Amino acid sequence: MPVLMNRPVFEQVLKENQLDGYVATTAESVTWLSGYWAMPQWIRRGPQAYAFQPLKGDAESFIVTGTGLLDHAAEQELYISAIHRYGFFSYESFEEGVGPEARLLRKMLQAPQHDGPAEALAAALKQSGMKGARVGIEVDGLAPGILERVRELVPGVELVRADGIAKKFRATKTPEEIARLRESGQIAERSIMAALDGVQEGESEADLARRFHTQTVRDGAFPVLGCIGFGERGALPNVDPSPSRKLKRGDTIRFDVGGRYRHYRADIARIAVFGEPTARAQQCHSAVQAGIERAYEVIRPGITGAMLFKEVMDAVRKSGLPHYKRNHVGHGIGLDGYEVPALTENSTDVLQPGMVMCIETPYYELGFGGFQVEDMVTVTETGVESFMTLPRDLIRCG
Amino acid sequence: MPVLMNRPVFEQVLKENQLDGYVATTAESVTWLSGYWAMPQWIRRGPQAYAFQPLKGDAESFIVTGTGLLDHAAEQELYISAIHRYGFFSYESFEEGVGPEARLLRKMLQAPQHDGPAEALAAALKQSGMKGARVGIEVDGLAPGILERVRELVPGVELVRADGIAKKFRATKTPEEIARLRESGQIAERSIMAALDGVQEGESEADLARRFHTQTVRDGAFPVLGCIGFGERGALPNVDPSPSRKLKRGDTIRFDVGGRYRHYRADIARIAVFGEPTARAQQCHSAVQAGIERAYEVIRPGITGAMLFKEVMDAVRKSGLPHYKRNHVGHGIGLDGYEVPALTENSTDVLQPGMVMCIETPYYELGFGGFQVEDMVTVTETGVESFMTLPRDLIRCG
Numbered sequence: 001m002p003v004l005m006n007r008p009v010f011e012q013v014l015k016e017n018q019l020d021g022y023v024a025t026t027a028e029s030v031t032w033l034s035g036y037w038a039m040p041q042w043i044r045r046g047p048q049a050y051a052f053q054p055l056k057g058d059a060e061s062f063i064v065t066g067t068g069l070l071d072h073a074a075e076q077e078l079y080i081s082a083i084h085r086y087g088f089f090s091y092e093s094f095e096e097g098v099g100p101e102a103r104l105l106r107k108m109l110q111a112p113q114h115d116g117p118a119e120a121l122a123a124a125l126k127q128s129g130m131k132g133a134r135v136g137i138e139v140d141g142l143a144p145g146i147l148e149r150v151r152e153l154v155p156g157v158e159l160v161r162a163d164g165i166a167k168k169f170r171a172t173k174t175p176e177e178i179a180r181l182r183e184s185g186q187i188a189e190r191s192i193m194a195a196l197d198g199v200q201e202g203e204s205e206a207d208l209a210r211r212f213h214t215q216t217v218r219d220g221a222f223p224v225l226g227c228i229g230f231g232e233r234g235a236l237p238n239v240d241p242s243p244s245r246k247l248k249r250g251d252t253i254r255f256d257v258g259g260r261y262r263h264y265r266a267d268i269a270r271i272a273v274f275g276e277p278t279a280r281a282q283q284c285h286s287a288v289q290a291g292i293e294r295a296y297e298v299i300r301p302g303i304t305g306a307m308l309f310k311e312v313m314d315a316v317r318k319s320g321l322p323h324y325k326r327n328h329v330g331h332g333i334g335l336d337g338y339e340v341p342a343l344t345e346n347s348t349d350v351l352q353p354g355m356v357m358c359i360e361t362p363y364y365e366l367g368f369g370g371f372q373v374e375d376m377v378t379v380t381e382t383g384v385e386s387f388m389t390l391p392r393d394l395i396r397c398g
Numbered sequence: 399m400p401v402l403m404n405r406p407v408f409e410q411v412l413k414e415n416q417l418d419g420y421v422a423t424t425a426e427s428v429t430w431l432s433g434y435w436a437m438p439q440w441i442r443r444g445p446q447a448y449a450f451q452p453l454k455g456d457a458e459s460f461i462v463t464g465t466g467l468l469d470h471a472a473e474q475e476l477y478i479s480a481i482h483r484y485g486f487f488s489y490e491s492f493e494e495g496v497g498p499e500a501r502l503l504r505k506m507l508q509a510p511q512h513d514g515p516a517e518a519l520a521a522a523l524k525q526s527g528m529k530g531a532r533v534g535i536e537v538d539g540l541a542p543g544i545l546e547r548v549r550e551l552v553p554g555v556e557l558v559r560a561d562g563i564a565k566k567f568r569a570t571k572t573p574e575e576i577a578r579l580r581e582s583g584q585i586a587e588r589s590i591m592a593a594l595d596g597v598q599e600g601e602s603e604a605d606l607a608r609r610f611h612t613q614t615v616r617d618g619a620f621p622v623l624g625c626i627g628f629g630e631r632g633a634l635p636n637v638d639p640s641p642s643r644k645l646k647r648g649d650t651i652r653f654d655v656g657g658r659y660r661h662y663r664a665d666i667a668r669i670a671v672f673g674e675p676t677a678r679a680q681q682c683h684s685a686v687q688a689g690i691e692r693a694y695e696v697i698r699p700g701i702t703g704a705m706l707f708k709e710v711m712d713a714v715r716k717s718g719l720p721h722y723k724r725n726h727v728g729h730g731i732g733l734d735g736y737e738v739p740a741l742t743e744n745s746t747d748v749l750q751p752g753m754v755m756c757i758e759t760p761y762y763e764l765g766f767g768g769f770q771v772e773d774m775v776t777v778t779e780t781g782v783e784s785f786m787t788l789p790r791d792l793i794r795c796g
Contacts, residue, residue, distance in 0.1 A: 026443070028443075037638075038636075039623075039625075039636050039638070040636065040735075043622050043623060043735060044734050044735035044736055045424070045426075045538070045734055045736075046736065068635055068636075068725075069635075069636060071634035071635055071636055071637065072636055072638070074634070075634065075637075075638060087725075088725060089635075089725060090722075090723035090724060090725070090762070091633070091635075091762050091763075091764050092721065092761070092762065092763040092764065093763070093764040093765065094763065094766075099630040099631065099765060101631065101634055102630060102633065102764040102765040103765075105634075105764060106764060139542075140443070144537075144538075144561065163542065206618070210615055210616060210618075213615040213620075214612055214615050214616070217608055217611040217612050217615060217621065218608060218612070220604070220608075222611075222621055223615065223620055223621060224441055225437075225441060227437075232497040232500060233497065233499065235489070235500065236469035236472070236473065236499055236503075237466055237467075237469055237487075237489075238436075238437050238438065238466075238467060238469055238470055239469065239473075240435075240437070240470070240473060323490065324488075325488035326488060327466075327485075327486060327487060327488075336442050336443055337438075337441060337442035338442055338444060363490070364488070364489050364490065365489075365490040365491070365492065366489050366490065366491040366497075366500040366503060366504060367491065367497060367500040368492075
């Protein structure tokens with residue numbers, strides 16, 4: 001069974017925070033803590049699904065979900081012991097029928113139906129043995145009023161707001177998470193190459209974006225991030241691919257892109273040039289590339305985000321962009337686009353084996369262009385391993 | 399300029415709630431209130447961007463955003479009068495350069511840089527003339543601590559939590575919104591037909607999903623919802639297309655699908671059958687289809703969600719599924735997947751011209767299959783207009 005949750009790290013973070021268990025309420029944390037991916041929770045506001053894991057194995061782990069989302073629980077491999085449902089939803093069932101999902105779903109429908117998510121969560125906490133316990137709860141995903149109602153219903157459980165620690169325990173990835181993130185990153189690479197495949201003068205940014213996202217879909221992922229900018233528009237950090245900006249000889253093409261593969265995000269960047277680069281474009285690219293090359297030399301367990309920031313910034317500045325300034329040279333990535341660690345000037349986050357990060361050195365010069373190399377990597381016991389297969393050099397096309 | 403905001407409705411809702419202005423904080427409401435689409439706010443947790451509109455035209459409308467997201471403001475057509483930015487972000491700028499975005503961005507960078515979103519929002523409220531005013535604020539999109547900090551900084555502004563009313567004023571769509579929603583729905587239709595084009599025995603649900611999403615991308619939209627289930631798996635409401643379930647002769651194929659086109663969502667459903675339908679499948683489909691045909695007869699301004707619910711349910715029950723049960727027969731749709739009005743048994747929402755709704759009658763029978771017709775429609779002055787071009791009958795393929 002693919003387990004996303006890193007139990008040793010989870011337990012360590014709970015202990016540091018004197019918590020006996022944790023209730024996840026955001027889509028990302030629920031999936032991580034239980035394996036439960038409740039699609040409606042991911043694609044619109046409102047649907048309430050929660051996951052709980054106790055510190056100790058003698059208490060019961062569970063999910064809370066709407067009756068209408070039980071089908072996901074029947075289809076998916078969950079690593080929790082109980083399912084608590086709320087609200088009415090009509091599944092008809094007349095005959096034994098076929099299919100393992102239907103049989104499992106029928107069984108789940110025999111569990112009691114709570115009125116709402118607060119009632120279900122309160123009952124679940126009681127049943128799991130959390131009376132008298134101190135339980136952390138992620139508030140970010142809760143609908144208004146839920147926290148207060150649960151506190152009323154189970155006054156014996158001390159519910160402590162603890163949003164920040166979910167980011168901490170999600171920072172160090174399991175092998176399953178690393179495999180998905182690697183594939184997600186490599187799908188983004190293939191999508192860049194598909195966007196550039198047969199690229200012609202006069203095509204628009206939107207034309208390339210279409211080829212990019214089509215490859216992402218073909219490889220089983222969902223399009224998410226697709227910044228593709230030509231020439232001077234590459235200097236817009238969040239450039240939205242335009243149908244009217246047409247490719248010209250000598251244009252750089254900045255890709256800052258990535259989809260979602262089995263719920264895990266990609267975020268990588270490469271620069272292509274259509275024809276010959278100018279000397280200045282080559283110089284800018286060499287400088288930002290030097291920053292990433294330096295990152296590969298220095299990343300290892302035990303260094304802080306701040307140390308990595310300094311090394312990377314120095315390398316870019318020494319390699320052709322002495323005035324280079326940045327907020328960060330990267331960030332963790334996982335179920336969400338930005339996770340722990342932060343790679344900023346003052347970051348005290350310590351790199352640990354299993355962390356997955358984007359390392360990046362974007363340079364945006366208004367009226368001229370954007371240059372950026374961004375790789376996805378994981379910290380290993382002894383250093384760093386790249387998820388990337390493409391070279392980091394300027395990509396020549398056309 | 400494409401304006402998404404419906405000013406008369408906005409003003410009416412503010413007056414009903416005795417508010418002098420409104421601060422939007424979720425991605426959807428910010429886009430609606432200002433035209434500002436801040437991509438990072440849409441694709442990950444954390445980025446803070448806000449939009450404000452006053453009740454009266456003599457106060458100043460504005461957005462608050464991070465310096466790193468100003469490029470969006472330069473590229474997009476906004477209907478606000480001021481931009482307040484916070485935080486450092488490095489755009490280099492050495493020469494006059496080319497491109498209207500770069501010129502505009504340079505100008506925006508001359509505005510003062512506030513420390514953070516709370517400081518920027520407080521300053522903006524002061525500058526806009528909201529001292530002594532009662533201002534509604536959507537709390538759902540705010541990072542922890544922001545509301546408290548803004549209240550400290552501008553004690554003269556009464557900030558009232560008002561999440562629910564954003565849904566009210568977003569319910570009645572402008573012509574621009576209706577045009578986008580129509581196109582979004584029709585892209586979903588074309589994507590269904592692309593998924594079925596050349597469909598063959600032995601193909602998987604995932605194969606059809608790939609063709610579906612590829613067409614969505616080709617038509618300039620982003621994949622979001624893609625429930626495609628064969629035969630008995632069609633009875634899983636949120637079915638996740640499987641690579642292992644292969645299409646067999648006689649299988650029904652349930653599509654409950656839709657992407658996002660220019661930020662506006664689609665959500666439609668059709669049933670296909672690969673080969674000949676069984677009599678029972680035909681009966682189930684006819685019943686759910688009859689519910690939707692009835693909806694087209696009764697939708698008009700002034701009726702409540704509850705009235706529509708009753709008419710549709712009665713029609714399905716009379717047409718072959720006497721035991722039919724449902725929570726709702728549809729919902730509003732717009733920038734989010736579920737909006738006002740609710741079409742439930744007890745809904746007091748009153749249909750108004752310009753509302754856009756999904757009307758749907760899904761029937762899930764475990765071990766047998768799923769049947770569903772779901773159309774996107776808009777309420778007109780005299781009745782209803784469909785966005786759909788496909789017939790609602792069972793689609794024969796193979």
